[in-house]
Amino acid sequence: MGKLVFLDIDGTLCNESGRVPESAKEAIQQAYEQGNQFYLCTGRSKAEIPDDVLALPISGIIGAGGGYCEVEEEVILHRVFDAAELNKLIQFLEAHQVEYYLESNQGLFASANLRKLLIQLTLGETAEDSPEGQAKIQSVKWFLDLLIEDPSKIDYEDVNKVSFVNQSIPYEVIHEEYDGDFQMLRSTVSAFGPDSGEIGLKNINKRTAIETLLQHIQRKKAECIAFGDGVNDIDMFEAVALGIAMGNAKEELKAVADEVTLSHDEGGIAFMLEKLDLINA
Numbered sequence: 001m002g003k004l005v006f007l008d009i010d011g012t013l014c015n016e017s018g019r020v021p022e023s024a025k026e027a028i029q030q031a032y033e034q035g036n037q038f039y040l041c042t043g044r045s046k047a048e049i050p051d052d053v054l055a056l057p058i059s060g061i062i063g064a065g066g067g068y069c070e071v072e073e074e075v076i077l078h079r080v081f082d083a084a085e086l087n088k089l090i091q092f093l094e095a096h097q098v099e100y101y102l103e104s105n106q107g108l109f110a111s112a113n114l115r116k117l118l119i120q121l122t123l124g125e126t127a128e129d130s131p132e133g134q135a136k137i138q139s140v141k142w143f144l145d146l147l148i149e150d151p152s153k154i155d156y157e158d159v160n161k162v163s164f165v166n167q168s169i170p171y172e173v174i175h176e177e178y179d180g181d182f183q184m185l186r187s188t189v190s191a192f193g194p195d196s197g198e199i200g201l202k203n204i205n206k207r208t209a210i211e212t213l214l215q216h217i218q219r220k221k222a223e224c225i226a227f228g229d230g231v232n233d234i235d236m237f238e239a240v241a242l243g244i245a246m247g248n249a250k251e252e253l254k255a256v257a258d259e260v261t262l263s264h265d266e267g268g269i270a271f272m273l274e275k276l277d278l279i280n281a
Contacts, residue, residue, distance in 0.1 A: 002035035003278060004224045006062070006210060006236060007269075009042040009053060010188055011229035012246050015264045017139060020052050027270035030279040032057040039213065041206050041226065041236055043188060043198060045103035045160060046070075048146060064103060064160040065183070065200045065232065066209035076216050077209060079201050080104075083156040085181070089199065092177065093164055100164040101147060102154060109154045110147040117165055118144065121191055162199040163187065171195040188230040206232065210239035225276070227261075227269060228253060244272055 007013045014020055028038055040049065041062040049061070060071040069077035081089075086102075093100050099114040119128070122140050126133045137144075148154075164174070165187075174197065175184045183204060187196035214221065224240035226233070229249040234256055237243030245257035246268050254260050262268035273279050 001223070002031075002037060003276075004214075004219060005031070005036060005038050005273075005278075006041040006206075006224065006226040006240060007038060008226075008228040008230065008233055008236070009040060009044055009049065011248060012227050012233075012264060013040075013053065013269070014050075018050065018142065020056070021265055021267065021269075023267035023270040024264070025052075025056065027267075027273045027279055028056055031273050034279060036278050041210065041228075043161075043185075043232060045108070046105050047107045048103065048143075050142065060213065062206060062209040062213065065185070065198065066205045066207070066235075067160040067201055068105070069209045069213055071213060071216060077212050078105075079160060079204055080157065081159045081162075081201065086156055086159055086162070089162060089178065089182075093162075093174075096173070097168045098164050098166045098174070100162055102159045103161040103163060104155065104158045105160075106155060106158060107148045107153075108146045109151070109159075110149050112149075114165060115144060115147055115149065117167065121165075121167075121193065160201070164197055164199070165192045166195045166197070167193060169195070171197055174199075185232050188232060206236035207239040208235075210236065214239075227272070229264075242276075 013024060032038060037059040039060045040058055043065045045064045046061060062069045067079040099111045099117050101114060102109040122136050123133050126136060171186060178184060178199060183200040183202055185198045187198060222241045225242045226236045226240040227244045228236055229246040231250050231252050233253055237256060243257050244259045244261055245254045246261060247263035261272040
């Protein structure tokens with residue numbers, strides 16, 4: 001019986017441009033054909049996963065940092081915010097002029113000025129109407145196109161995570177306000193800035209979701225491998241027998257990893273799948 005391989009997306013499966021390197025696509029397909037199974041394990045909600053990732057031979061998805069899990073298109077876990085608590089959180093963010101988006105399987109619902117802020121952050125000092133500025137905006141268009149800006153379409157009882165893009169107050173202010181009630185993490189998207197972050201449900205993370213998945217399919221931790229790059233992947237590594245940090249990973253993750261491979265664009269996933277004999281040389 002083959003291995004179960006859990007893949008983070010941003011910075012692991014996808015490079016900084018949001019693309020899956022060809023080396024990873026080919027290696028995953030080969031390893032799948034040789035009997036191994038692949039599961040996405042990401043902070044993204046399902047609506048945020050790009051088509052080229054979903055086109056891979058994926059057996060299941062752990063999303064929203066562990067709040068959602070499906071296996072062979074069957075939903076086995078979906079934890080959502082209490083609507084009243086969510087609205088209090090939104091009021092706090094808006095009172096402090098912190099932009100945000102609500103994540104659900106129905107889509108990503110943006111605060112009033114989020115799109116404008118994301119464009120500003122993407123451009124930096126580059127003029128928007130310059131060729132360089134237009135190229136920068138084009139590189140994030142896929143994400144901007146996901147944002148739904150009509151608040152009447154929000155189902156407040158179907159939100160599984162809140163991401164905030166914060167240029168207004170220190171991250172610590174938000175962390176101290178909500179860390180006891182929710183799962184707080186700094187954002188893994190460096191372009192959002194160091195004071196941005198994610199707010200998830202308490203006691204829900206990638207480890208708990210993997211454990212739920214393994215129980216559902218009746219497989220064991222000893223059969224599992226994970227690839228990651230961020231601090232939020234430490235929990236994922238705790239749930240598997242072999243945790244592999246990408247060459248571009250945060251130092252905190254490399255410190256607890258069993259192996260460190262090459263970066264995404266250097267073929268890190270393909271290199272390690274071959275090293276582990278999950279694909280033929």
